[in-house]
Amino acid sequence: MTIPRYSRTSDWPRLVADAINALENKVRTLLGATAYTVETVTFTPIAxxxxxxxxxxxMDSTSHKLRTYNGTTWQDHW
Structure with missing residues (x-):
């Protein structure tokens, strides 16, 4: 099982998702099921x-918007 390497620590959600998907696909292959990848991450609203x-x-618990910090300010995704 090969897990891709990412250059920034902010890439950890993708790294975790890739590792889980790779493991699930390996288990499905061993059990004879069709392998597939789920490309989702769920955020729980917080302050x-x-x-x-x-x-x-x-995920902002007040506005219910996904937000990312750009090093200076928080930016809404929509």
């Missing part, structure tokens, strides 16, 4: 993080 770092993403 704005107190000490953000560039690339940090969260």
């Amino acid at each position: 704005e993080p107190a000490s953000p770092v560039e690339g940090m993403t969260y």
